[in-house]
Amino acid sequence: MAKIRAAITAIGGYVPEDILSNDDLAKMVDTNDEWITSRTGIKERRILKTPGGGASDIAVPAVLELCEKRGISPLEIDLLICGTVTGDYNFPSTANIICDKIGAKNAWSFDVGAACSGFIYSLSTGSQFIETGKYKKVVVVGVDKMSSIINYEDRATCVIFGDGGGAVLLEPTEEEVGIMDFELHSDGSGAQYLRQPAGGSVKPASHETVDNLEHFVFQEGKQVFKFAVINMADVSESIMKKNKLTGETVDWLVPHQANLRIIDATAHRMELDPAKVMINIQKFGNTTSGTIPLCLWEWEKKLKKGDNIILSAFGGGFTWGAVYLKWAYNS
Numbered sequence: 001m002a003k004i005r006a007a008i009t010a011i012g013g014y015v016p017e018d019i020l021s022n023d024d025l026a027k028m029v030d031t032n033d034e035w036i037t038s039r040t041g042i043k044e045r046r047i048l049k050t051p052g053g054g055a056s057d058i059a060v061p062a063v064l065e066l067c068e069k070r071g072i073s074p075l076e077i078d079l080l081i082c083g084t085v086t087g088d089y090n091f092p093s094t095a096n097i098i099c100d101k102i103g104a105k106n107a108w109s110f111d112v113g114a115a116c117s118g119f120i121y122s123l124s125t126g127s128q129f130i131e132t133g134k135y136k137k138v139v140v141v142g143v144d145k146m147s148s149i150i151n152y153e154d155r156a157t158c159v160i161f162g163d164g165g166g167a168v169l170l171e172p173t174e175e176e177v178g179i180m181d182f183e184l185h186s187d188g189s190g191a192q193y194l195r196q197p198a199g200g201s202v203k204p205a206s207h208e209t210v211d212n213l214e215h216f217v218f219q220e221g222k223q224v225f226k227f228a229v230i231n232m233a234d235v236s237e238s239i240m241k242k243n244k245l246t247g248e249t250v251d252w253l254v255p256h257q258a259n260l261r262i263i264d265a266t267a268h269r270m271e272l273d274p275a276k277v278m279i280n281i282q283k284f285g286n287t288t289s290g291t292i293p294l295c296l297w298e299w300e301k302k303l304k305k306g307d308n309i310i311l312s313a314f315g316g317g318f319t320w321g322a323v324y325l326k327w328a329y330n331s
């Protein structure tokens with residue numbers, strides 16, 4: 001019997017309308033467009049300003065878009081997995097809320113908390129439910145409303161992050177397309193460099209944690225940069241070698257959009273032509289779990305059936321990894 005693979009058969013994305021530019025930020029903290037552009041590659045990011053709007057409100061239009069494109073009803077979804085670290089609530093899962101909002105009444109659903117690797121962790125997990133033959137339609141979401149945990153008086157973090165997300169539909173195929181391989185890693189000792197210090201069971205919310213600004217993202221940027229630049233390049237090179245791919249035979253790199261310098265280092269190690277690297281960090285900044293599906297969404301029309309694509313990410317945890325997929329359709 002031919003092997004069943006999980007193919008991406010539709011994609012949706014969404015970014016909020018409100019733009020926060022580098023010049024806007026320069027009016028809020030001691031920074032400037034030149035510093036942000038040269039150190040990160042970011043020019044602007046999107047912010048969800050809808051009162052009471054959460055990560056699920058970014059995800060819902062993305063999932064509905066993919067249902068419409070594929071011509072399916074949300075009732076046909078078997079499972080929905082949502083990568084996020086800025087869920088609507090600590091519990092229940094944002095995945096549960098998304099399913100409720102779109103009327104996916106036959107799906108079960110859960111969140112994956114892997115920070116910037118949230119989408120590739122979720123995609124790899126979702127692919128297993130298809131490959132075993134258990135399910136026919138699995139939706140994988142990567143979404144974050146980073147503005148909800150950013151201190152807009154801290155120039156070290158507020159210039160980097162934005163809000164946005166995307167979603168893909170996974171369906172079984174017996175063709176040589178879909179998720180071909182993945183390599184994932186985690187190292188919890190990285191928690192000291194990148195985390196949200198309070199609000200969990202170690203330090204529940206209190207007046208003190210609010211006064212100490214401990215509900216905002218804490219990042220030692222330089223340290224995270226060092227780990228990111230090595231590990232994203234290493235894991236990308238590793239998955240290429242395992243699958244006998246070269247810079248010539250890889251058609252696209254879809255890197256997590258944390259910093260243009262990290263993306264460039266990864267592409268360089270992979271010996272890739274820069275034209276094969278998807279980059280939209282200048283428009284959206286770092287949307288954490290949202291970056292990779294947002295790239296696929298924006299590039300969808302350029303992708304051809306059979307294209308060799310490497311997804312690669314590094315983020316809080318630490319978590320990192322790469323997915324090798326062959327694109328399954330022509331738009």
Ligand code: UT7
Pocket residue numbers: 030031032035036039040116155156159160220221222223224225228257258259262286288314315316
């Ligand atoms: O996606 C999750 C994983 N996260 C990442 O991958 C992020 C990895 N880290 C980075 O991308 C970079 O470290 C940052 C973009 C966060 C920072 O860039 P950097 O080149 O590492 O800068 P730095 O933190 O070493 O700071 C250099 C200087 C410092 O001033 P002094 O000490 O040299 O006088 C900072 O105070 O730049 C200063 N600085 C700023 N200046 C203007 C820090 N933030 C700003 C700012 N505007 N926004």
